[in-house]
């Protein structure tokens with residue numbers, strides 16, 4: 001009585017996919033490299049409002065510099081890490 005292929009349980013692991021970064025889901029970290037909150041400008045900010053606001057925010061590659069931080073003219077771009085926050089149609093905006 002040999003269990004032929006009954007114990008092939010390891011196969012199931014293949015179906016577990018890691019979280020994928022979808023195009024359009026780019027997002028800079030809320031605290032920048034200086035640990036300053038990009039929402040309110042406070043260092044080491046732990047504000048729940050900032051965290052929630054950051055989670056809701058949507059970012060796209062900067063259309064002015066295409067993520068290179070310098071515009072084609074050579075001027076430094078005012079975007080954030082080559083990303084800019086985008087404001088989808090103000091559905092459910094509360095303030």
Ligand SMILES: [Zn+2]
Nearest residue numbers: 037040045050
């Ligand atoms: Zn903050």
Ligand SMILES: [Zn+2]
Nearest residue numbers: 062065077079
């Ligand atoms: Zn830019």
